[in-house]
Amino acid sequence: MTKRDHPSFRALAAGLALTLIAALAACGPLISFGDGEPETVYTLHYEPKRTDEPTGPLVFVAEPSMVEGLGGRVIAVRLSDFERTLLKNVRWTTASSDLIREYLILSLRDHANLRTLGETGLDVSAKCRLNTTVQAMEFVPGATPEADAITFRAEMTLVSQVTGTQAAHMVFDKGRRVEGNARGIVAGFNAAMSELAAETGRWMTANIGACR
Amino acid sequence: METRASHILVGSFVMLCIAGLVAFAIWVAKVDLEATYKDYDIIFEGSVSGLVNRGTVFYNGIPVGNVQDINLDPNDPSRVRVWIRVRTEVPVTEDSVARLEFQGFTGVAFIDLGGGSPNAPALTAHAGQERPVIPSEASSFQALFNNTPELLATAIDTLERVQALLNDEAIGGVTASIQNVEVITANVAAASADLPTIVKQVEAMVAQVTETASAIEALSRTGEALLDDEARTLIAEATETLDSANALMVNINALVANNEPAITQFINSSLPEVSRMIRDLRITGRALSRLVTRIERNPGEVIFGGEQEEYDLKTRKKEPN
Missing domain, CATH: 1.20.5 (Single alpha-helices involved in coiled-coils or other helix-helix interfaces)
Structure with missing residues (x-):
């Protein structure tokens, strides 16, 4: 009789196997297996227009700071009073802060002729940094689908890294009505982001003197 | 025959008596029948109280004439014109001055002429003047009497101010100050009893200071000797250290340059x-x-997920996830 054929060894192995199966079952929420309904994934997309290299100053676009925990892949829903929840089965492709940052990096090259730097430009010395704080980015359901809306408000701060001072500051509010479905909501966010990027480009052009 | 002789004798006697009386009157009045006089006017500013007609006129203290008349100046009623008559030989000249003086405190006034240098021309009447006019000046008495009312007013005002100054509150303050001075004086007197002790302490302190100064002097001599012995070695070591530092800086410069x-x-x-x-x-x-805080608060929620509802766009309400 070998050791593996010993009854005690078999009992121990069976117990370990059962424990492993129980542990795997408990890890279900951590390792998501889905709830049966597919999630629809959306993005904030900007299509670059220029093909040549911008000639303006270098500006480092920092990762936006998202208030009230808005920085994940979920879309927040503003209910009555102070209640918040999430939009079911609708997700961004990645964290919304990354989407907004990449959108600004691409769009400011077109709108303000800036050589913008993102995460990959960390080791490049830039005279200015653009800080963004997203104060609101939520779906606000109305009494009827026609009354649905989104909020989208961002605070922009241009910082001179040479003097360590604030060169300019502006708050953009781009809330609007949207169709009460996932596609309409995401289209509303894309339209709001497009307007915000264009206005930010004009604002940066007006204040770019601090970055030269 | 008898009656006629008596009448001549009586008449002669009466005539002698009358002549004697006249001579006596002249002698008594001191009338100098041979004397000649000259008239002058004196204009006084203000009052001439105490001066009367027939008042005496002096020249340097010698009676030389008298007052003939006292009247107001027709040109200016505030002034008084006094007409005097003095002997001709009195040298009244252009620079002579008349003053109104008083005899003691009796109030009797007289005119005293003065000045009159020997070479000055004699005073004469100018055009429009009835008599020569001697200029007047205020005497010390007159100045005193003129200024007395103002002096009295000033004195009264001063007294009122002194009274106001010396009110009850001020007197109380002065009294308190005097009391404080008394207290201080008493304290000084009491402290003076300790004066010998203080003097002894000061003497001891001076002795200590002298001793300390001697010690410092000795120390300085020792320091000088020490420096004389060690200074060369010290300077040599310092120079060596500076050379090393210099070499280090050169190396650093080369390192930076490379x-x-x-x-x-x-x-x-x-x-x-x-x-x-x-x-x-x-x-x-x-x-x-934040993650650690969540784990500490509810580890199961982090691992297995929470019971969160989500908003369903189809039903337009929250539903369990």
């Missing part, structure tokens, strides 16, 4: 990157802190 591009790149590129990395590390640190 690696200038790398150092420049580090300053221009790496330092900003480090700065941003620190910023990102702060953000990451905050996220980790």
